[in-house]
Amino acid sequence: MESRNINLSKFLARRTQFMRASEIRELLKWATEPGVISFGGGMPDPRYFPYNDIREITDYIIREKGDKAFQYTKTEGVDELKEEILKFMTKRGTKVDNINQILVTSGSQQALEILGRIFMDPGDLVVVELPTYLAAIQAFRVYEPIFIGIPMDDNGMRTDILEEKLKKIYSEGKSVKLVYTVPTCQNPAGITMSNDRRKHLLELASKYDFLIIEDDPYSYFLFKKIDFRSIKSMDTEGRVIYLSTFSKILIPGLRLGWSVASEEIITKMALAKQAIDLCSPAFCQYIAAEALKRGVVDKQIPIIKKVYKNKRDLMLEALEKYFPEGCRWTRPVGGMFIFAYLPEKIDTSLMLEKAKQKKVAYVPGRSFFVDGSGWNTMRLNFTFVNEEEIEEGIRRLAELIKEEL
Ligand SMILES: Cc1ncc(COP(=O)(O)O)c(C=O)c1O
Incomplete structure (x- = not known):
């Protein structure tokens, strides 16, 4: 049968105009490439998934x-x-x-x-x-x-x-x-x-x-x-x-x-x-x-907490050491993220293109703000990245920020 180009927009429901692709996903497609240190995303550290427990439980569930x-x-x-x-x-x-x-x-x-x-x-x-x-x-x-x-x-x-x-x-x-x-x-x-x-x-x-x-x-x-x-x-x-x-x-x-x-x-x-x-x-x-x-779950929580606390500490130390004056950031008492505020002349969405060249990923903060502000902010995830990479990643980011100033 002959194929015709249809005008899809004619068929789409009105609400689809409010469905926007996550800017994060689009922007960070390269973040999983080899050599990239990624503070983007918000994923747990897979090294600590309870593989054996889940295997045993799964066998048990199927059996019983x-x-x-x-x-x-x-x-x-x-x-x-x-x-x-x-x-x-x-x-x-x-x-x-x-x-x-x-x-x-x-x-x-x-x-x-x-x-x-x-x-x-x-x-x-x-x-x-x-x-x-x-x-x-x-x-x-x-x-x-x-x-x-x-x-x-x-x-x-x-x-x-x-x-x-x-x-x-x-x-x-x-x-x-x-x-x-x-x-x-x-x-x-x-x-x-x-x-x-x-x-x-x-x-x-x-x-x-x-x-x-x-x-x-x-x-x-x-x-x-x-x-x-x-x-x-x-x-x-x-x-x-x-x-x-x-x-x-x-x-x-x-x-x-x-x-x-x-x-x-x-x-x-x-x-x-x-x-x-x-x-x-x-x-x-x-x-x-x-x-x-x-x-x-009760066993997992303290294990993960210890690993994440250490990673948060490493990131806070690196931020202190490398980030230039005029930057500030949150000191989370838990969770998975640090949020950084850079000098207002920096647009972190635009800066991401250069971050790609330096092989370091973060999430530009603007899309988290419903009022259109936050162009100079970034979210840094500290849980997914390996411990050894945190300092180097923050060093690369700091270099980038200094170049922008
Ligand atoms: C604040 C918040 N709410 C909800 C979710 C959704 O989590 P899930 O759908 O994996 O339960 C997340 C995931 O990162 C989150 O950070």
């Missing part, structure tokens, strides 16, 4: 539970896994009343998409941190909310600024629907919100009647003891939707995350999920349940 694990399962998730998540959460200080308040998702990324789908209508006001997690912006953007960016300082989101904004918004007869926050070891900024700010945020949620999405992949990796409570654990009104994931504490390849919220919200989320993928893979869910049961 294959009939259920190879089958479709409930949209809400495998009960056995939800029971284990409930215990895990409770042990870590966030009490969950029953498993009906839990939804297992295909990565916590899916929960972000679902939350956009069930809560955001075009024009709804959604508050995010400046900067915030890029793939949350991507997930939400197709539902056409209006983002309101709130700056952060060392104590996390500036809830005083949020309060001022809320007063103004409400005085104009409008309202905020949702606040999305990564309060602990934030991606990308590496900042942790103080307990006072968490309480303040909840007070504001109650006063101004909005919901909070608390996205928490990183609180497991705190490098020093700090006093913090999940926002969910302080939520007495069912306003918080808590998200976490097995990606960093076990393996991202399982593609499993979970949400904790009121039963009413979980029911709506499950309804949306049903249309997306019917259920998350039962096989992966049985593996994750068994990994929790056997203490594999």
Whole structure:
């Protein structure tokens, strides 16, 4: 049959115009080439994946539970896994009343998409941190909310600024629907919100009647003891939707995350999920349940924490040693990222082309800012790169920055 060139744009739904390829992925295609030291991406260190444990568990699941694990399962998730998540959460200080308040998702990324789908209508006001997690912006953007960016300082989101904004918004007869926050070891900024700010945020949620999405992949990796409570654990009104994931504490390849919220919200989320993928893979869910049961996750966390802390220290030392005056950066108490602010004349997106020549990769910060700022910022991931490469990578970056000044 004769092939014709069709005009695809004529067929595409309107919402596809809000689907943008991740700038990061496009820009960093070369970051995996040999010789490149990559602080881009946000991946765990594969040397510490629990290969043997997963092998043993997988054999066991196939042998003992294959009939259920190879089958479709409930949209809400495998009960056995939800029971284990409930215990895990409770042990870590966030009490969950029953498993009906839990939804297992295909990565916590899916929960972000679902939350956009069930809560955001075009024009709804959604508050995010400046900067915030890029793939949350991507997930939400197709539902056409209006983002309101709130700056952060060392104590996390500036809830005083949020309060001022809320007063103004409400005085104009409008309202905020949702606040999305990564309060602990934030991606990308590496900042942790103080307990006072968490309480303040909840007070504001109650006063101004909005919901909070608390996205928490990183609180497991705190490098020093700090006093913090999940926002969910302080939520007495069912306003918080808590998200976490097995990606960093076990393996991202399982593609499993979970949400904790009121039963009413979980029911709506499950309804949306049903249309997306019917259920998350039962096989992966049985593996994750068994990994929790056997203490594999509890064993992994301190191992990873030690390795990541050392890498963070190496990166902070190198930054101190090499980065020129006029640069500043966050000193994360945990997580996977350091966020650097360079002198304002530097555009880190433009600089990336030269970084390619120097064989060092980072993520330009601009796409993490919903207000179009952040052109002079960069996110540096310290978990994927090997220890020996950190100093050299930062040295190369510093050289580049000096050339730009
Ligand atoms: C803040 C944040 N939320 C959600 C995710 C998604 O994680 P996953 O879909 O692997 O559970 C990530 C991954 O890096 C993240 O950093």
